[in-house]
Amino acid sequence: MFANVYGMPGTAAELSPAAQLGRQIFNDASLSASGKQSCASCHDPAHAYAPGNKLAVQLGGADGQASGYRATPSLRYLERNPPFRFDEEGAPNGGINWDGRAASLAEQAERPFLAAHEMANASTDEVVERLRGAPYAQAFRRVFGDGIFAQPQQAFRRITYALQQFQLEEPDFHRYDSKYDLYLANKVPLELAELRGLALFNDERKGNCAACHPSVRGEHGAPPLFTDFSFDNLGVPRNTRIPATADATYFDLGLCGPDRTDLAKKAALCGAFKVPSLRNVATRQVFFHNGVFDNLTDALRFYVRRDTHPEEWYPRDSKGKVQKFNDLPGKYRANVNVKEGPFDRKRGMAPALTAGEIEDMVKFLATLTDGYQVRQ
Structure with a gap:
């Protein structure tokens, strides 16, 4: 877990095939309704995977002008985040997002694709259809099976899994080199x-x-x-x-x-x-x-x-x-x-x-x- 404490960001060759796909998905603006917003738009690697502007909430949606409701957090250092629970004293603890509702990085990745003020896809099927037209669609088939696009619900789960693996495996998300x-x-x-x-x-x-x-x-x-x-x-x-x-x-x-x-x-x-x-x-x-x-x-x-x-x-x-x-x-x-x-x-x-x-x-x-x- 901590072998890369003083390492530099990993290269694609060091990542699993699923994580390499996750890197491409993370940076792919064509997966949004506007065609202009990717995960990296709000989670900029140059700003510790947080926004690079002073907007209190980020803009998104089909026209890129829909305002969000909460400040966008950094995606760094989430790899050791436990699922939400109530501890032995009855206090809430863990989970991802400001309200802890996501139990995993894969679950956290679901909502931005569908939220009207973010990537604004009408359905998970729409996300999958957009990825089917991406330059890396064939690589997606190689990793998850030739028939994966015929199973859109399973394909969407593979999309969020790939994003999770990218965040878990890419050392740039957990550098420990401050x-x-x-x-x-x-x-x-x-x-x-x-x-x-x-x-x-x-x-x-x-x-x-x-x-x-x-x-x-x-x-x-x-x-x-x-x-x-x-x-x-x-x-x-x-x-x-x-x-x-x-x-x-x-x-x-x-x-x-x-x-x-x-x-x-x-x-x-x-x-x-x-x-x-x-x-x-x-x-x-x-x-x-x-x-x-x-x-x-x-x-x-x-x-x-x-x-x-x-x-x-x-x-x-x-x-x-x-x-x-x-x-x-x-x-x-x-x-x-x-x-x-x-x-x-x-x-x-x-x-x-x-x-x-x-x-x-x-x-x-x-x-x-x-x-x-x-x-x-």
Whole structure:
């Protein structure tokens, strides 16, 4: 699993035939209704398989102008992500996507082909028919059988399987070659500011980030993923740049809807979203599930000033009262995490981190960016 910790991206010759097909499928815009959108359009390899723009939500659909509903996450470091479950304490954990509804990379790959605001195919049969006309259709037959296109449901499952294998086998999806990885391997030192940021990251009295984003090696020396796969309700501000929010009755409730439906009656989970990996977070251009912030410093400032200075983040009503947690219906605002640091402070108290400490934290988080080059 970790043999390529310091390796470079793999070549097609190193991948299985199914994974090689997955690479072609991943980059094939002809599989979309518009003919212009591929998986790589939103999951750009040059940006850690995340978007390369500052749009809160990406555009797609048959005309390329349909807006999404959530920020597009990175596809890196999903290979060790466990399926969704409730742990021994009854807390939700695992799964892929912001609401954890996909149990595998293959399952995750299904929806973008069909979602009206993404690749916008009318059916799985339509996806298969498009692939039948692709230059690599014959290779698809060689790998999955001459009669595969006569079984469109099976063919679609093979498409998503190929995408899964590409993500599992291609080392570029799990490089483990950041400066921090090299630091853990005793190959390079961290600068003083980076070390201060790491200490603040781990300190439960300061950032307390490691409570959900563990920074130490895991079982059998596994490199840290900087996520514990848990879910949290942070009460981030409503993002009016998402067209769907023009409807005052629209709310994205994460685990309990609207995309995920099996937990809709579990009111205590409404507003909770998956804790993402922080690897490559410094390359991100929008933050949180709704992309409400467009820089890392503001995302960190929100964490430590949400409760001490709520007027900086939330609008006021007609009477001048700050509408805290305004992206949740009133009945679910009590679900927001206000017990764990740094969210356990009250208005008027000092934030857990100073401006200078936030700057150090940003410098540490930059050490989690893949592809660090050791200076000679």
